[in-house]
Amino acid sequence: MEGPDEFPVAPLNQVLTAISDPIRLEMVRRLSVAGDKIQCSGLYEGISRSTGTHHFKVLREAGVISRVVEGHVVSQRLNELALEQRFPGLIPSLVAAANAEN
Template sequence: MTDANEELPPVAPLPTVLAALQDPVRLEMVRRLSNAGAAVRCGALYEVINKSTATHHFKILREAGVVERLTVEGQTCQRLRAADLDAALPGVLPSIVDAANRAYSADLH
């Protein structure tokens, strides 16, 4: 069972979305969500920060309209609002995620 925990804010203006994505931790969260293509349990989206810091990052992403929080089988998850972002800011999310994926791949080599 999946249910949204809150009403979704509109996608923020471009400068706000870019500001939310400029932080490396938040960018990695969005990269993982985009690559998953589905809701992901919160704890699977970060490794090097504590839970309260992750909560802060999720809040910034939610307020910018980038992600939504929901409950899936009793677990708190995040889901990328890809369709909403593409409608409000066409092409921005795929471009950013593609660049983040290239940077991630380069870091592995």
């Protein structure tokens, strides 16, 4: 593994803004449910690769996810521990609400 691409968890307003987009919320939901890293293509459908890349960037810069590169495989992982330490209960609450809507 070449290592993760990590940003610190941003202030609450930036985290909430990043997650407020329905596509990004679904990405976070999938990562949370999986409990592990997921290859980029497994986190979205119905949008272009460049649009997916933009959404990953927004989530990464807010410290919500990290990019993990293993050889030629790029995956994303949820920064659950850092988010839970900074904003206890935030991600589980958002994921539970998203699951209830699906």
